[in-house]
Amino acid sequence: MKFSCQGLDLADAVLKVVKAAAVRTTNPILECVKIVAENDKLTLTCTDLELTITKVIKADIKSEGTAVIPAKFFAEFASKISGEQIDFHLKDDKIMEVKYSDNTAVFQCQEATEFPAPHTLDNPNYVDIRSDYFRDLVTKASVAVAQDDSRPMLRGILVEVEGDEIHGVALDGVRMALIRKPTEAHSAEFGIIVPARCLLEIVRLLPENNQVVRVCTQKNHLEINLGDTVLMTRLLGMKSDYVSYHQILPTNFATEINVNRQHLLDTIDRASLLARAERNYVVKFNISNNQMVINSESQLGNITERLLITQNGNDLVIEFNGRLYTDALRVISDEFIKISYVNATNPCVITPTEGDDFLYLILPMRPM
Amino acid sequence: MKFSCQGLDLADAVLKVVKAAAVRTTNPILECVKIVAENDKLTLTCTDLELTITKVIKADIKSEGTAVIPAKFFAEFASKISGEQIDFHLKDDKIMEVKYSDNTAVFQCQEATEFPAPHTLDNPNYVDIRSDYFRDLVTKASVAVAQDDSRPMLRGILVEVEGDEIHGVALDGVRMALIRKPTEAHSAEFGIIVPARCLLEIVRLLPENNQVVRVCTQKNHLEINLGDTVLMTRLLGMKSDYVSYHQILPTNFATEINVNRQHLLDTIDRASLLARAERNYVVKFNISNNQMVINSESQLGNITERLLITQNGNDLVIEFNGRLYTDALRVISDEFIKISYVNATNPCVITPTEGDDFLYLILPMRPM
Numbered sequence: 001m002k003f004s005c006q007g008l009d010l011a012d013a014v015l016k017v018v019k020a021a022a023v024r025t026t027n028p029i030l031e032c033v034k035i036v037a038e039n040d041k042l043t044l045t046c047t048d049l050e051l052t053i054t055k056v057i058k059a060d061i062k063s064e065g066t067a068v069i070p071a072k073f074f075a076e077f078a079s080k081i082s083g084e085q086i087d088f089h090l091k092d093d094k095i096m097e098v099k100y101s102d103n104t105a106v107f108q109c110q111e112a113t114e115f116p117a118p119h120t121l122d123n124p125n126y127v128d129i130r131s132d133y134f135r136d137l138v139t140k141a142s143v144a145v146a147q148d149d150s151r152p153m154l155r156g157i158l159v160e161v162e163g164d165e166i167h168g169v170a171l172d173g174v175r176m177a178l179i180r181k182p183t184e185a186h187s188a189e190f191g192i193i194v195p196a197r198c199l200l201e202i203v204r205l206l207p208e209n210n211q212v213v214r215v216c217t218q219k220n221h222l223e224i225n226l227g228d229t230v231l232m233t234r235l236l237g238m239k240s241d242y243v244s245y246h247q248i249l250p251t252n253f254a255t256e257i258n259v260n261r262q263h264l265l266d267t268i269d270r271a272s273l274l275a276r277a278e279r280n281y282v283v284k285f286n287i288s289n290n291q292m293v294i295n296s297e298s299q300l301g302n303i304t305e306r307l308l309i310t311q312n313g314n315d316l317v318i319e320f321n322g323r324l325y326t327d328a329l330r331v332i333s334d335e336f337i338k339i340s341y342v343n344a345t346n347p348c349v350i351t352p353t354e355g356d357d358f359l360y361l362i363l364p365m366r367p368m
Numbered sequence: 369m370k371f372s373c374q375g376l377d378l379a380d381a382v383l384k385v386v387k388a389a390a391v392r393t394t395n396p397i398l399e400c401v402k403i404v405a406e407n408d409k410l411t412l413t414c415t416d417l418e419l420t421i422t423k424v425i426k427a428d429i430k431s432e433g434t435a436v437i438p439a440k441f442f443a444e445f446a447s448k449i450s451g452e453q454i455d456f457h458l459k460d461d462k463i464m465e466v467k468y469s470d471n472t473a474v475f476q477c478q479e480a481t482e483f484p485a486p487h488t489l490d491n492p493n494y495v496d497i498r499s500d501y502f503r504d505l506v507t508k509a510s511v512a513v514a515q516d517d518s519r520p521m522l523r524g525i526l527v528e529v530e531g532d533e534i535h536g537v538a539l540d541g542v543r544m545a546l547i548r549k550p551t552e553a554h555s556a557e558f559g560i561i562v563p564a565r566c567l568l569e570i571v572r573l574l575p576e577n578n579q580v581v582r583v584c585t586q587k588n589h590l591e592i593n594l595g596d597t598v599l600m601t602r603l604l605g606m607k608s609d610y611v612s613y614h615q616i617l618p619t620n621f622a623t624e625i626n627v628n629r630q631h632l633l634d635t636i637d638r639a640s641l642l643a644r645a646e647r648n649y650v651v652k653f654n655i656s657n658n659q660m661v662i663n664s665e666s667q668l669g670n671i672t673e674r675l676l677i678t679q680n681g682n683d684l685v686i687e688f689n690g691r692l693y694t695d696a697l698r699v700i701s702d703e704f705i706k707i708s709y710v711n712a713t714n715p716c717v718i719t720p721t722e723g724d725d726f727l728y729l730i731l732p733m734r735p736m
Contacts, residue, residue: 073641073668080638096669105638107669270448270473273441300441301464301475 001065
């Protein structure tokens, strides 16, 4: 194996694929990057068995071959010689000699055959979606993903294709996010649970310009092919393994308000400062006379703020964990939002003032 | 106590003084900010008993008084209402009522008399120095300050005024920094040991434009008055308490080289990547024929790089902890530097190619 490439191309590629390399594992091969020189192209792959990222770059291949070397270390090294042309030469399948300017580095290689074999999808189902919609869906849904490991399925986002829509659903026991976006095309309806961290990593690698991306799935895998970069992730399960979230959605609202999102966010943000000191984040909302009074108390003092709202229905006093609100309000971009309440003990629902692009459900605190 | 001020002025001031507030202490009053309304001015003070920062801002004082409230919390609060005019009203010396727009916050105050009394200097010694020189002196010396607590004096920088020069000295057992700058004026020669963290905090608050600052000292205190902002720090000791650093400086060099600083930094940076994996950071330097070969090895592989240098004197093979070199080379801005060696077991000395603006002394690794 012998090839030359530009340091800038190499550094860019390694820094992208290294995101899929395992960190602190008992299996060192998962902390490595596999480098394949073949057909005038260099293919770099990292995988932690859940997420796999592959990136292809141009290279001048003098002889084909495969080498496996520590990924994090190689990424740092590559980024420090990105300005130069680099010549690689694999010797005895064990030693990778790297020449740049007048300098030489030599890296010990791992056994290439031990690197996990790539998984390929054969005639998968697919959905085509605009990349900006996909990014929005993942970003907004990930707010409600569970952070602990007690129920592994809840570390994922349920991605559903139904009719001409794609849905992203996440919930963690005290809140739920449901995001709806239109699709461009799809092969069949399906519902899969995808690890949220993998979807967030995919979103980071999506191109900035809006183009249609094809999300493919087959058995327990999801794949997105962005041309030079291919991302593959194992699924956590299928729709049938997930919570029946439709049953949680409240109906029969007794109070509905319209409120400026940024004003509400700023207000809860300040109120949460005090609530944070008590480590319970309780913020009290008092709705009446087209006004919302937001109040929090702690040993440090108390904060009371007033917001003008448009109110329909009953007056209401209700307490929430302020953080659940601010998490959701930060990822929404609408100027005004609608909040619908059943009563002081049932979940409230945050939606756009028009349409059903997103829905956040938040459980109130139980009155002590 | 009753006053109004602009949120932006207040937020800026609190965020500056809060740097001197104690973190995680058994004495909660040291985590507070003292707010004094007097003579149409608001004076904010934080102190952890080592560093004290005081800042004065304009305010519309309706009645004078003093309040003491938790600093970190108040800084966050102030930064979240920086766009508004704020009205303060202290009630019963215990409750601070804060009004902004239509909103009200109420903070519990601490007992103002418990806040440490300010220390004032009476007819102190002083040295006047250009602020850019002072910043450079502190930044370059702080590289060699000890990070552990085993010898408290070494957590400080020795600041010496001798003749028309000010010196900054720091050492930690494996390296030493000695920075020399001209002064504009001084009242007397002196030598004091100042906590490095306080000097770094002072440097952060120095104005960007180059002006002459007066550093005052008396007994065990140092004070810098920047007009609206006054910084005071307790000293760790006097010059007589510090290591006699002149005795450490080697003479009789057998090898001297001139080298491009950035090239040397980049090279050691790459070599340290491998050395880091071994956690010993050993980088080997081989000087001969106007060339420096830099080499490091670990289980991952090895790196060998060549640098053109101007060599005077003997050939030399010597090993260093690469980090000690990169720390120093990063804060130097000269294009070329001079390195002088005695032999493989004595410290080397990094200096400018002309002048004596800075001197770094670095101990080599002992050959095993």
